[in-house]
Amino acid sequence: MEWKINQFRTVTLIVGVMFATFAQQGLAETCSAIKVTNSYLNVRSGPGTNYEKIGTMHSGEYYIATGKTSGAWKQVWFDGGKARWIYSQSYTSTAKVNCDVVSTAALNVRSGPGTHYRLVGTAPSGSHWAVIGSDGVWKKVWYASEARWIHSGYLGNGSSNTAIQLTGFNINKSAANTSSRFVTVYSTYSGSTPIMYRISEKSNFSGATWKAFENKITFTLSAGNGAKKVYFQLKNQQGRLSNVMSDSIAFKASSSAQGFNIKRKEFYNKFRATFGRLSQSQVDGINYLLVNMEKDTRPAIKNKTVWMRQIAYMFSTTKHEVANTYKPITEYGNENCRRYDGGCRYKGRGYVQLTHKYNYRKMSSIVGVDLVSNPTKALEPNIAYTVMSYGMFYGVFTGKKLGSYILAGKTDYVNARRVVNGLDKAQLLAGYARSFQKIMEASTVAR
Incomplete structure (x- = not known):
């Protein structure tokens, strides 16, 4: 179905078939979305015409409501700022769409499906977005009335069948101490199968690289005696990331005269x-x-x-x-x-x-x-x-x-x-x- 809006804007939607395809692939959960039915709809910073106009939505676009309302006004996820408000009466309808939720602190939004595309904003943690397309691990969403892209590795609340969850992680089978910097780490998980892992003594994984997942993984602790805390995370085929788990072990180099x-x-x-x-x-x-x-x-x-x-x-x-x-x-x-x-x-x-x-x-x-x-x-x-x-x-x-x-x-x-x-x-x-x-x-x- 195709509409031409103000002679300058063409929006093409493949309704039903597209969303059904995503559901079959398990790419996103189903949400109730607000569909814009008017040629345009103002977006404001608060629930009333006296609030600042932030932007404009256009016919055929889908957005997910936050659940907050004020009379006929509804709050929706619109851009990287605070959740925005629209007057929903007579200008919108409801529809079931595939959607996803941001599971990281903030997720970069780009102009195309790749990190080499221009950064256009961020989506805050917990925000929901209607999925209108995909390209590998990238998903296309309506963001500030433009078709934009977000990486699926940072999406999901655990309800999707593509989610992956770390359920256990330990060093040397939960040993309290080690005299060797070379340790073995073990993990258990639920949901989809991991294909990659990353591990680090830094909570932000600075300098760590993704490696092919193995059931038994070796790791080299940093030099110097003392407690070592190690962080661990998994990634699945769809690019989704698991939660992060950690374990600690005390390292003390052997002072034995053996050798x-x-x-x-x-x-x-x-x-x-x-x-x-x-x-x-x-x-x-x-x-x-x-x-x-x-x-x-x-x-x-x-x-x-x-x-x-x-x-x-x-x-x-x-x-x-x-x-x-x-x-x-x-x-x-x-x-x-x-x-x-x-x-x-x-x-x-x-x-x-x-x-x-x-x-x-x-x-x-x-x-x-x-x-x-x-x-x-x-x-x-x-x-x-x-x-x-x-x-x-x-x-x-x-x-x-x-x-x-x-x-x-x-x-x-x-x-x-x-x-x-x-x-x-x-x-x-x-x-x-x-x-x-x-x-x-x-x-x-x-x-």
């Missing part, structure tokens, strides 16, 4: 006798690795023999993957990276040559940096070491863990290669590991 130190003089004497001379750059790289290995709590810090052999295999892997530089590097060439998830942007980087977009995504939450958006940060030594150690000991790369091949009563250097890259060069790295084992045995002492 081992590496005597540098003995280490380098044996190293040079085994592999030959070293450049200063190589020495600098090795020194950085030694410092991190000594304070790493993921290897077997209670068993000297196992610890030395696990460290030996980490050194073996590093030697091979970074071509004897002992520093994080980028994979040479582009021949192999074309088959990686995400292409050459996610080519090998670091000590263990982190590859594939999905692995960069997995490691982002572990290192506390968005490696998907900033893949070259995988070259930073502190990040590269965490990627290598966490990935090898927790089986992130291939599902295989280093502790499954090197443990008390078992040392399988050949199959330990499966932790990073199947059996590629497995015999070569096993030979390196046996050499590094002798170096570690000549230099390792208990704390």
Whole structure:
């Protein structure tokens, strides 16, 4: 049905069919709306003609009433200011439409379906809007007598079948304390299925990125002893956001004397006798690795023999993957990276040559940096070491863990290669590991 108003304004409405389609898709709840039937209708700041005129509605537009009335005057959601008033008698009718409610503090209203479109105002929390169209996660509404757009991720009061609700969230299964910055978070939810999550120690999620949802999620707490409060939120396929939940845990780094130190003089004497001379750059790289290995709590810090052999295999892997530089590097060439998830942007980087977009995504939450958006940060030594150690000991790369091949009563250097890259060069790295084992045995002492 089409009307031409004042020869300048054309409003096209697909009545019934359009709203029925939205209802079938579950995009919005049903509300009673005020439909403008006059060619135009003044909108005022209060219930009377003596109040300021704010704007004008036009025939065929739909608005949702707030529930407040004053005689024939009704208050409706019209723009980003306070709810406005219209004289409803003889100029309006009622209709059932699909609508949605703003569930965030304030929702940006844009001129088109995307954040690159012009910002034209905001819709306050709790305000209802008649849905007249959609484009992906964006919904079109009448706003100040113009067809405008709002993001559906911030809509919904829980009654819609596209809503998602966090029903539980905890850190390390509600443990009160942890001596490790690496924790596991668990969540439960109701409503629609989540596809993304975000997590942060900041209540406004500043700096946090949305990541693919998993049932078991790892998170790295900030450095420094003390109570840590972590915030968590989900997002579903329709772009709707869940409520935010939080949990707290007290972090205190272990002060135990458990663990081992590496005597540098003995280490380098044996190293040079085994592999030959070293450049200063190589020495600098090795020194950085030694410092991190000594304070790493993921290897077997209670068993000297196992610890030395696990460290030996980490050194073996590093030697091979970074071509004897002992520093994080980028994979040479582009021949192999074309088959990686995400292409050459996610080519090998670091000590263990982190590859594939999905692995960069997995490691982002572990290192506390968005490696998907900033893949070259995988070259930073502190990040590269965490990627290598966490990935090898927790089986992130291939599902295989280093502790499954090197443990008390078992040392399988050949199959330990499966932790990073199947059996590629497995015999070569096993030979390196046996050499590094002798170096570690000549230099390792208990704390």
